Amino acid sequence: MTSGFFGGDPDGLPGLPRREGVEPGGAVGQLPPAAFDARPEPYDPVLSPVRAAMADLRLRVPGVRGSVLAGVDGLLITYDLGPEAEPHDLAALAATTFGLGRQVSLVLGQSPFRDATMRNEGGYFTVYAVNSNTLLAVLGGDGLNVARLHLEARPTCNHLAGLLAL
Amino acid sequence: MSNNLDIALKSTMNIEGAFAVALVDYTSGMTLGTLGGGPDFDITVAAAGNTDVVRAKLRTIEMLGLGEPIEDILITLDSQYHLIRPLHSRTGHGLFLYVALAKARANLALARHQLRQIEVSLEL
Numbered sequence: 001m002t003s004g005f006f007g008g009d010p011d012g013l014p015g016l017p018r019r020e021g022v023e024p025g026g027a028v029g030q031l032p033p034a035a036f037d038a039r040p041e042p043y044d045p046v047l048s049p050v051r052a053a054m055a056d057l058r059l060r061v062p063g064v065r066g067s068v069l070a071g072v073d074g075l076l077i078t079y080d081l082g083p084e085a086e087p088h089d090l091a092a093l094a095a096t097t098f099g100l101g102r103q104v105s106l107v108l109g110q111s112p113f114r115d116a117t118m119r120n121e122g123g124y125f126t127v128y129a130v131n132s133n134t135l136l137a138v139l140g141g142d143g144l145n146v147a148r149l150h151l152e153a154r155p156t157c158n159h160l161a162g163l164l165a166l
Numbered sequence: 167m168s169n170n171l172d173i174a175l176k177s178t179m180n181i182e183g184a185f186a187v188a189l190v191d192y193t194s195g196m197t198l199g200t201l202g203g204g205p206d207f208d209i210t211v212a213a214a215g216n217t218d219v220v221r222a223k224l225r226t227i228e229m230l231g232l233g234e235p236i237e238d239i240l241i242t243l244d245s246q247y248h249l250i251r252p253l254h255s256r257t258g259h260g261l262f263l264y265v266a267l268a269k270a271r272a273n274l275a276l277a278r279h280q281l282r283q284i285e286v287s288l289e290l
Binding site (some may be wrong): 062 | 211214
């Protein structure tokens, strides 16, 4: 009797069907509910090393207009961007792009999602997975050297993942 | 098309002293094809970096008002030559051929001559 109903099997009661399973390849794109309230404001000084890393990427790669860091839920974490774009919109676009990319990676068995690039007549929009619930979206002009961006953004994402884990 | 590209890359690799070649789109820095290179010579890094070299030189020529195309760009290191040849054919516009040569084994004049011929034969 001491084991009770909830003791023993940590995955739930045996024999019952489960409608919400863990996705193959791990819980990619699942944001813990507590993270919403715990999230600092975009200008929080805690995030200044993050903004510095994003500014560094912009200065290293010619053609980069700026970047935003967003959750997979489309909510803005912080940004390094001029007045030409609205950071909250870019955060939402990043999550939309990620949604498609994640679906593709899951269906094709290539998960987790890594990056996605939108090439438009007037420029680039590239979304990188920083960790399982954070995205880096980079806005680039038409003259962007996108191969160079891919080379430079990967170490930046790893650095950002390290900063966010602190 | 890709057959022709492969032949061009192999011909470039056959230039005496060549150890890495790439055909690069300098509007994006992405490669259309590469041969050679290795862990100590990342050809995609070379392609992306030399895209900036080509762009800077094209912009300089434009600012100087010279109105002439680049035939090739030579960068000389202690032990290597790096040759960059922007393509001027209608289908090759916006691309450049890049080859890294070991200085000790390469004949620069011959390499430039062969690269010119490869450009002529390359129809994408």
